[in-house]
Amino acid sequence: MAERITGYTQLIGLLGTPIAHSLSPTMHNEAFAKLGLDYAYMAFGVGNEQLPDVIKGFRALGLRGFNVTMPNKSLVLDYLDKLSPAAELAGSVNTVVNEDGVLTGHITDGTGYMRALKEEGINVIGEKMTIAGGGGAATAICIQAALDGVKEISIFNKKDKFYPRAEATVEKIRSKTDCKVQLFDVDDQEALRREIADSVIFTNATGVGMKPLEDQCLISDPSMLRPDLVVSDVVYIPKKTKLLEMAEARGCRTINGLGMMLWQGARAFEIWTGKEMPVGYIKELLF
Structure with missing residues (x-):
């Protein structure tokens, strides 16, 4: 990881609590490394009370995007600019992408x-x-x-x-x-x-x-x-x-839930990077 981080590295986060158990950082960072993409993924322990300030900070810092998990998937809608049709129908978001300051929520679960x-x-x-x-x-x-x-x-x-x-x-x-x-x-x-x-x-x-x-x-x-x-x-x-x-x-x-975690993550990966996650490699690594 130390060899991959540069001044150009784009950060992607994961917001939820409890969060230390999550395999998402391993999954996404290994996929970024495999494809040679200059991104890094980190988990942040964030609950409902901290969510507004954290998203404001992420917006200010220009993060490429972030995942949202329990207990924030519904509350996060209040702080986004746009929703995908599926997220609007579900009233829930687990993936957010930042496009020139516009935060769009998606649901890939x-x-x-x-x-x-x-x-x-x-x-x-x-x-x-x-x-x-x-x-x-x-x-x-x-x-x-x-x-x-x-x-x-x-x-x-x-x-x-x-x-x-x-x-x-x-x-x-x-x-x-x-x-x-x-x-x-x-x-x-x-x-x-x-x-x-x-x-x-x-x-x-x-x-x-x-x-x-x-x-x-x-x-x-x-x-x-x-x-x-x-x-x-x-x-x-x-x-x-x-x-x-x-x-x-x-x-x-x-x-x-490993399969669901893998495939929802693969879709989020594609939303952020425009690339397909190397699912076979990640599946072999994690499973």
């Missing part, structure tokens, strides 16, 4: 998730999926899945600050796509059992399973998971969450 499934040979088009979560990642996944042709989505979320957002997501999907979508309280475990029963995939798109919630799981009864069900988790550290351990014990096929 949904495309990353769908590409990860495709790469694993899992077909959800025309099928039903059940997903837990109402935050930025969950919203992006649901909207992209609906746009891509998933037939039915059952969304489960706690009745917390994200529940109204999940309700808004349902209305957007109903008005913009042909996908059938319903919203439930995740504490209604019988409803969760019923909806999983005829789904091809169950996805955890919450932070449950990630530190400091690594000993928790949204599924209360392992019998909800049948052997022919695919169980996925957006969490990738730990690589095997309590949910995925439970699913493996039931004979389910499991997928952690």
Whole structure:
């Protein structure tokens, strides 16, 4: 890294908390080095309170762009100049590019998730999926899945600050796509059992399973998971969450969040640099 940094190096950041666990700096810096691109990527521990000042500073410093992760994916919209159509529909941003002082927000989580499934040979088009979560990642996944042709989505979320957002997501999907979508309280475990029963995939798109919630799981009864069900988790550290351990014990096929992280990152990389990420090299390096 010391040999690559020059007076011309453009900085790209990652804003979120907790953030020290992220593989994004390794992924992007290795990709920059592989292609000989004069960029550097760094992670910054930033929560909602610090976000306005940090973005003001990034704008003043002329950063090429930055990623945004929990808990900032929704709040960041208030400090950007433009949104991509997908980000506007999702009401969430995970990638920002600075073009001559104009900050444009994009969302690549949904495309990353769908590409990860495709790469694993899992077909959800025309099928039903059940997903837990109402935050930025969950919203992006649901909207992209609906746009891509998933037939039915059952969304489960706690009745917390994200529940109204999940309700808004349902209305957007109903008005913009042909996908059938319903919203439930995740504490209604019988409803969760019923909806999983005829789904091809169950996805955890919450932070449950990630530190400091690594000993928790949204599924209360392992019998909800049948052997022919695919169980996925957006969490990738730990690589095997309590949910995925439970699913493996039931004979389910499991997928952690590494694939989604890789493919959402590849799209962000392209937005910033105009180049394709060397995905094969990065996949071999990280996986």
